[in-house]
Amino acid sequence: xxxxxxxxxxxxxxxxxxxxxxxxxxxxxxxxxxxxxxxxxxxxxxxxxxxxxxxxxxxxxxxxxxxxxxxxxxxxxxxxxxxxxxxxxxxxxxxxxxxxxxxxxxxxxxxxxxxxxxxxxxxxxxxxxxxxxxxxxxxxxxxxxxxxxxxxxxxxxxxxxxxxxxxxxxxxxxxxxxxxxxxxxxxxxxxxxxxxxxxxxxxxxxxxxxxxxxxxxxx
Amino acid sequence: xxxxxxxxxxxxxxxxxxxxxxxxxxxxxxxxxxxxxxxxxxxxxxxxxxxxxxxxxxxxxxxxxxxxxxxxxxxxxxxxxxxxxxxxxxxxxxxxxxxxxxxxxxxxxxxxxxxxxxxxxxxxxxxxxxxxxxxxxxxxxxxxxxxxxxxxxxxxxxxxxxxxxxxxxxxxxxxxxxxxxxxxxxxxxxxxxxxxxxxxxxxxxxxxxxxxxxxxxxxxxxxxxxxxxxxxxxxxxxxxxxxxxxxxxxxxxxxxxxxxxxxxxxxxxxxxxxxxxxxxxxxxxxxxxxxxxxxxxxxxx
Numbered sequence: 001x002x003x004x005x006x007x008x009x010x011x012x013x014x015x016x017x018x019x020x021x022x023x024x025x026x027x028x029x030x031x032x033x034x035x036x037x038x039x040x041x042x043x044x045x046x047x048x049x050x051x052x053x054x055x056x057x058x059x060x061x062x063x064x065x066x067x068x069x070x071x072x073x074x075x076x077x078x079x080x081x082x083x084x085x086x087x088x089x090x091x092x093x094x095x096x097x098x099x100x101x102x103x104x105x106x107x108x109x110x111x112x113x114x115x116x117x118x119x120x121x122x123x124x125x126x127x128x129x130x131x132x133x134x135x136x137x138x139x140x141x142x143x144x145x146x147x148x149x150x151x152x153x154x155x156x157x158x159x160x161x162x163x164x165x166x167x168x169x170x171x172x173x174x175x176x177x178x179x180x181x182x183x184x185x186x187x188x189x190x191x192x193x194x195x196x197x198x199x200x201x202x203x204x205x206x207x208x209x210x211x212x213x214x215x216x217x218x219x
Numbered sequence: 220x221x222x223x224x225x226x227x228x229x230x231x232x233x234x235x236x237x238x239x240x241x242x243x244x245x246x247x248x249x250x251x252x253x254x255x256x257x258x259x260x261x262x263x264x265x266x267x268x269x270x271x272x273x274x275x276x277x278x279x280x281x282x283x284x285x286x287x288x289x290x291x292x293x294x295x296x297x298x299x300x301x302x303x304x305x306x307x308x309x310x311x312x313x314x315x316x317x318x319x320x321x322x323x324x325x326x327x328x329x330x331x332x333x334x335x336x337x338x339x340x341x342x343x344x345x346x347x348x349x350x351x352x353x354x355x356x357x358x359x360x361x362x363x364x365x366x367x368x369x370x371x372x373x374x375x376x377x378x379x380x381x382x383x384x385x386x387x388x389x390x391x392x393x394x395x396x397x398x399x400x401x402x403x404x405x406x407x408x409x410x411x412x413x414x415x416x417x418x419x420x421x422x423x424x425x426x427x428x429x430x431x432x433x434x435x436x437x438x439x440x441x442x443x444x445x446x447x448x449x450x451x452x453x454x455x456x457x458x459x460x461x462x463x464x465x466x467x468x469x470x471x472x473x474x475x476x477x478x479x480x481x482x483x484x485x486x487x488x489x490x491x492x493x494x495x496x497x498x499x500x501x502x503x504x505x506x507x508x509x510x511x512x513x514x515x516x517x518x519x520x
Contacts, residue, residue, distance in 0.1 A: 105430070108431045
């Protein structure tokens with residue numbers, strides 16, 4: 001089943017910069033996909049289009065059967081609840097504990113506290129941070145912060161996991177650890193789309209590779 | 220439904236925690252709003268107390284009819300007949316001139332002066348109890364003045380009507396003051412919520428990215444606005460209560476001098492409740508304006 005379909009997508013930012021040109025691709029449910037390319041090639045823009053953070057200038061982006069280009073603003077939150085987003089800069093909230101960061105998506109999805117806490121613990125356990133559930137995120141190392149970000153992205157069991165340079169700031173060992181995490185999620189059926197310029201990681205996990213070069217798909 | 224209630228409860232308790240977490244800011248906000256509300260509230264109280272006094276101490280509106288000095292018994296009977304068939308009056312009594320003179324003598328201590336007059340200068344009079352309606356008094360006065368042998372007609376409750384219209388004027392002033400300060404309250408919450416949105420922009424951005432609806436994001440801010448307004452209302456209530464306590468203490472010696480129980484009463488239960496709700500509503504409105512104005516700036520990118 002195709003879960004993400006881009007056809008003839010162009011993305012021009014205000015000011016005329018063309019980030020993506022004529023992108024067409026399809027991603028099936030349960031695939032593990034690496035979007036590779038140099039920084040500035042348009043990897044992040046591609047992910048933002050899938051997450052409905054940006055809308056295509058022309059062409060159509062269809063995620064879970066919904067057209068991002070025509071989706072109304074009030075429909076976006078409900079689309080995003082099927083997604084898990086992992087950011088290079090983590091976007092953690094430093095005014096609350098580790099577990100409260102993981103509870104946020106469950107809160108938004110309307111889980112009650114008890115069930116939510118159970119799930120949040122399970123997610124933290126999965127990324128190896130359960131022993132730090134009461135800690136403040138600021139006290140975590142870079143790798144731990146990234147794993148916390150991943151726990152937050154998967155705690156509501158999304159169908160699609162999008163990760164933008166998740167290993168960007170990490171040394172090779174940490175990067176492998178994170179990469180293995182993503183593969184584990186993929187093996188239980190989650191579609192994983194990961195933007196990276198780390199070809200070593202790609203070589204280890206053997207994903208489907210999509211290379212973006214100057215806003216176009218490389219042949 | 221339970222989910223919805225739980226979500227609201229969670230937003231509300233988070234708001235309470237945030238409110239208590241920045242006690243100085245909250246205290247300052249609430250004090251400003253409280254002061255702004257205490258002014259019109261205090262004026263309103265003084266006015267309604269005055270109005271109560273006016274009602275308690277003004278007798279039923281009365282019209283006095285004075286006959287000519289040379290009026291005869293037949294004329295008195297004629298007026299009596301006419302009054303009996305007059306609609307719109309509650310009752311009347313006849314005050315013969317001799318009786319009026321006697322009561323004047325006994326009550327004022329002018330006995331010697333009056334005795335020296337030689338003849339009674341007072342006319343026969345009727346005292347008519349009019350109904351409660353102040354507007355009817357004028358037409359009664361005009362009617363009585365046309366009757367035969369009537370020298371003069373007096374409306375005795377003129378002072379009460381003047382006080383009433385003064386109070387009505389006062390109520391307008393209070394209303395205007397209250398409107399201006401309500402506007403101030405809305406502006407204060409607007410700005411407070413704006414700052415709150417600024418300090419929580421990271422949270423707002425992340426929440427949007429992981430699928431929070433606008434409703435979810437707005438909820439705590441709207442609660443915060445209502446909470447600030449409501450607490451401000453409560454502070455205003457307490458301020459007025461304190462002021463009344465001090466004022467009544469000062470009023471007691473004065474009241475004893477005049478021998479009347481003269482204390483200002485505080486707002487009754489429903490007025491107090493209305494004050495709190497009104498303040499809370501204004502706070503909510505300010506927050507709502509602020510949220511509408513500022514939230515959509517924080518679209519993630």
